[in-house]
Amino acid sequence: MYRDESLNCTDCSRPFAFTASEQEFFAAKGFTNKPSRCPDCRAARKAQRGEGGGGARSGGYSGGGAQREMFDAICSTCGKTAQVPFKPRGDKPVYCRDCFTPRQSYR
Numbered sequence: 734m735y736r737d738e739s740l741n742c743t744d745c746s747r748p749f750a751f752t753a754s755e756q757e758f759f760a761a762k763g764f765t766n767k768p769s770r771c772p773d774c775r776a777a778r779k780a781q782r783g784e785g786g787g788g789a790r791s792g793g794y795s796g797g798g799a800q801r802e803m804f805d806a807i808c809s810t811c812g813k814t815a816q817v818p819f820k821p822r823g824d825k826p827v828y829c830r831d832c833f834t835p836r837q838s839y840r
């Protein structure tokens with residue numbers, strides 16, 4: 734069984750309740766981490782992420798789940814601007830989505 738727990742928010746450092754039902758929900762989802770932010774800060778972050786992006790999410794992304802932060806980079810192959818899920822360091826080639834696609838027997 735689960736019992737209500739009191740956690741401290743890493744954003745506003747206020748204590749908040751990690752309720753039994755939330756713990757159950759987390760366990761059902763397979764999350765092993767406890768929430769690090771209070772519901773207020775979580776909602777605030779969600780709202781922040783919702784706005785100011787490159788418009789509506791484009792289809793075809795089959796990742797599902799958590800959204801990653803994307804960084805701008807220049808594709809080493811075609812020179813176009815690319816979005817990569819890691820911070821480009823300059824010592825490694827970066828490929829845009831088109832060029833990154835693994836070669837297939839498709840021609």
Ligand SMILES: [Zn+2]
Pocket residue numbers: 742743744745746747770771772773774775
């Ligand atoms: Zn908070």
Ligand SMILES: [Zn+2]
Pocket residue numbers: 808809810811812813828829830831832833
């Ligand atoms: Zn490219």
